[in-house]
Amino acid sequence: MTKIKGATVLVTGGASGIGRLMGSMCMTDGAKQLILWDINKGKLEKTTRELRAMHFIVHPFEVDVADSSQVISTARQVITELGEIDILINNAGIITGNMDFKDFTHADVDKxxxxxxxxxxxxxLEFLPGMVKRGSGHIVNISSAAGMLSNPGMSVYCASKWAVSGWSESLRLELERARSGVHVTTVNPSFIDTGMFSGVKSIFLLPLLKPEVLAGRVVRAIKLNRLFVRAPFMVKILPFAKGILPVRVFDMIVGRWLGVYQAMSGFKGHGGEAGKLVSW
Ligand SMILES: NC(=O)c1ccc[n+]([C@@H]2O[C@H](COP(=O)([O-])OP(=O)(O)OC[C@H]3O[C@@H](n4cnc5c(N)ncnc54)[C@H](O)[C@@H]3O)[C@@H](O)[C@H]2O)c1
Known part of the structure; x- marks a missing residue:
C-alpha cells in the first residue's frame, strides 16, 4: 500500500485534464503538497488559484518537459526547495492526429x-534516486490504449505510447528485482472526455471515459500498488485477443466491425485547426 496522506505529489501536465484531477484527488486524500508542472502558463495559474482556494498547498512550475535541460534544472530546484517526491505522476502528453504517417514532419515526430x-x-531519472534511497515511492506512467493497439491516423502517438508501456514495465521489473520499495503503475486508457481527443467517435466497446472516473481509478491504483489501470474493459482483454486471433481476423473484428480503426476520423483535438490537427 502506498500512503497518500502526508505525501509530496508531482504531476506533469497537471494544469488540466486528468492531471489536474489526479493531483486534486491526492490532495483530498491528505497529501502534504502538490507540485504541478505544465507548459501552459495560463492554465497553470488558473488551476493553482482554484486548488489553493480549496486550501491545498500547491506549487506551480512552468516547464516544457520536452526540454531535458529544463527538466533537470527544475527537478533540482524542486528537491532543494520542497524536498524529495513521494508520488510522481508522469502525465503530460500531446497528439498530432488524424494524419497518415507520410504527412508528418520531422518536427512533429521529434516533439x-x-x-x-x-x-x-x-x-x-531525476526523482527516482531519492525514492530508492528512502526505500519508498510510487511512479505512475500515463500511456494509452494506443500503447497496446496500433491504429491508423495516430501512428506517431502510438509509437510514443508503446514506448511508455515498454519502458514503464521494464522499470517496474528492475525495481522489483532490486526490492527497492518503489512501485510503478502503467495506465492504458482508451479515449477520455478531456478535449484532447475531441471529435473522435465513441465506439460501443470503447465508450468515452469520464475524466473523474479514470482519475479516481489511478489514485486508487496508487494506494493499492496496482501494476496497471486499463479501461474500459475492452482494453483489458486486448492482449489476449491479439494473442489468440490471427492478425487479419483481429483487423476485421476489432478494426472494422467494432470501428476502432475509424475512431480518429472526426478528431479535432484541443486545436480544432483545419488541415493539421494537433492537441497541445
Ligand atoms: N484524453 C484521452 O482520450 C487520453 C486517452 C489515453 C491517454 N491519454 C493521456 O493522458 C494524459 C493526459 O491527457 P489529458 O486528456 O488530460 O489531456 P490534456 O490536454 O487535458 O492535458 C495534458 C496537459 O499536458 C500539458 N503539456 C503538454 N505538453 C507539455 C509539455 N511539453 N510540457 C509540460 N506540459 C505539457 C498540457 O498543457 C496539458 O495541461 C496524456 O499523456 C494523454 O496522452 C489521454
Whole structure:
C-alpha cells in the first residue's frame, strides 16, 4: 500500500485534464503538497488559484518537459526547495492526429516522442534516486490504449505510447528485482472526455471515459500498488485477443466491425485547426 496522506505529489501536465484531477484527488486524500508542472502558463495559474482556494498547498512550475535541460534544472530546484517526491505522476502528453504517417514532419515526430516518451524517462531519472534511497515511492506512467493497439491516423502517438508501456514495465521489473520499495503503475486508457481527443467517435466497446472516473481509478491504483489501470474493459482483454486471433481476423473484428480503426476520423483535438490537427 502506498500512503497518500502526508505525501509530496508531482504531476506533469497537471494544469488540466486528468492531471489536474489526479493531483486534486491526492490532495483530498491528505497529501502534504502538490507540485504541478505544465507548459501552459495560463492554465497553470488558473488551476493553482482554484486548488489553493480549496486550501491545498500547491506549487506551480512552468516547464516544457520536452526540454531535458529544463527538466533537470527544475527537478533540482524542486528537491532543494520542497524536498524529495513521494508520488510522481508522469502525465503530460500531446497528439498530432488524424494524419497518415507520410504527412508528418520531422518536427512533429521529434516533439511527440520528446513529450510523450523521452520526458517520462528524464523526469523519472531525476526523482527516482531519492525514492530508492528512502526505500519508498510510487511512479505512475500515463500511456494509452494506443500503447497496446496500433491504429491508423495516430501512428506517431502510438509509437510514443508503446514506448511508455515498454519502458514503464521494464522499470517496474528492475525495481522489483532490486526490492527497492518503489512501485510503478502503467495506465492504458482508451479515449477520455478531456478535449484532447475531441471529435473522435465513441465506439460501443470503447465508450468515452469520464475524466473523474479514470482519475479516481489511478489514485486508487496508487494506494493499492496496482501494476496497471486499463479501461474500459475492452482494453483489458486486448492482449489476449491479439494473442489468440490471427492478425487479419483481429483487423476485421476489432478494426472494422467494432470501428476502432475509424475512431480518429472526426478528431479535432484541443486545436480544432483545419488541415493539421494537433492537441497541445
Ligand atoms: N484524453 C484521452 O482520450 C487520453 C486517452 C489515453 C491517454 N491519454 C493521456 O493522458 C494524459 C493526459 O491527457 P489529458 O486528456 O488530460 O489531456 P490534456 O490536454 O487535458 O492535458 C495534458 C496537459 O499536458 C500539458 N503539456 C503538454 N505538453 C507539455 C509539455 N511539453 N510540457 C509540460 N506540459 C505539457 C498540457 O498543457 C496539458 O495541461 C496524456 O499523456 C494523454 O496522452 C489521454
Amino acid at each position: 511527440t516522442m520528446a513529450v510523450n516518451s523521452n520526458a517520462l524517462m528524464h523526469v523519472t
